[in-house]
Amino acid sequence: xxxxxxxxxAGKGTRMAPLTxxxxxxxxxxxxxxxxxxxxxxxxxxxxxRVVVNTHHLGxxxxxxxxxxxxAVSDEAGMLLETGGGLRKALPLLGTGxxxxxxxxxxxxxxNPIGELLRAWDARMDALLMLVPLERTVxxxxxxxxxxxxxxxxxxxxxxxxGGVQILRPDRLSEIGDEVFSLNRLWDLIIAEGRAFGLxxxxxxxxxxxxxxxxxxEALLDG
Numbered sequence: 001x002x003x004x005x006x007x008x009x010a011g012k013g014t015r016m017a018p019l020t021x022x023x024x025x026x027x028x029x030x031x032x033x034x035x036x037x038x039x040x041x042x043x044x045x046x047x048x049x050r051v052v053v054n055t056h057h058l059g060x061x062x063x064x065x066x067x068x069x070x071x072a073v074s075d076e077a078g079m080l081l082e083t084g085g086g087l088r089k090a091l092p093l094l095g096t097g098x099x100x101x102x103x104x105x106x107x108x109x110x111x112n113p114i115g116e117l118l119r120a121w122d123a124r125m126d127a128l129l130m131l132v133p134l135e136r137t138v139x140x141x142x143x144x145x146x147x148x149x150x151x152x153x154x155x156x157x158x159x160x161x162x163g164g165v166q167i168l169r170p171d172r173l174s175e176i177g178d179e180v181f182s183l184n185r186l187w188d189l190i191i192a193e194g195r196a197f198g199l200x201x202x203x204x205x206x207x208x209x210x211x212x213x214x215x216x217x218e219a220l221l222d223g
Contacts, residue, residue, distance in 0.1 A: 130165045138217070
């Protein structure tokens with residue numbers, strides 16, 4: 001199955017300051033390679049189709065970085081729309097049907113998380129989120145996000161962390177009236193109907209949201 005990929009690259013990266021004063025977070029390097037390129041590598045290896053990145057903070061740097069590649073840019077220079085509003089704005093570039101969305105500011109070990117999701121996706125699902133047990137995360141601050149029922153459906157709260165990559169049917173974004181909103185709003189609609197599922201990643205995961213996380217991520221990759 002070939003699906004389009006949306007990479008969320010528009011955020012201000014305030015937790016990564018002062019590095020993000022001059023460089024957008026997706027262009028921060030870990031072990032000599034940008035976070036954005038690492039995310040693009042995972043998409044390519046998994047066989048995704050059309051790729052879209054959105055931009056806002058220092059967006060021209062990201063445009064320049066992807067220039068000459070077959071990557072579409074959804075420009076949010078006028079207003080940062082958050083994940084839900086950003087995905088809805090990008091839909092004309094992504095086409096109809098399910099889409100893979102990915103936050104680039106993480107490092108994965110183990111199987112390709114996009115490939116895992118593509119193999120597990122089926123018609124019961126409106127969302128399938130990649131989850132990581134809290135004990136297999138590095139650099140994470142705070143508790144987990146979800147747990148799963150026996151059928152693999154999402155339940156809010158628990159020891160599983162959302163890893164920042166999912167497959168999602170975006171149709172119901174049109175039901176949300178706000179221009180700026182998080183995808184949590186859409187998840188809540190889907191969870192209530194029992195059509196949001198989770199998949200537990202067989203590997204480790206590092207949040208690269210703060211400067212002190214960079215050496216943690218590099219150590220994880222070296223391990």
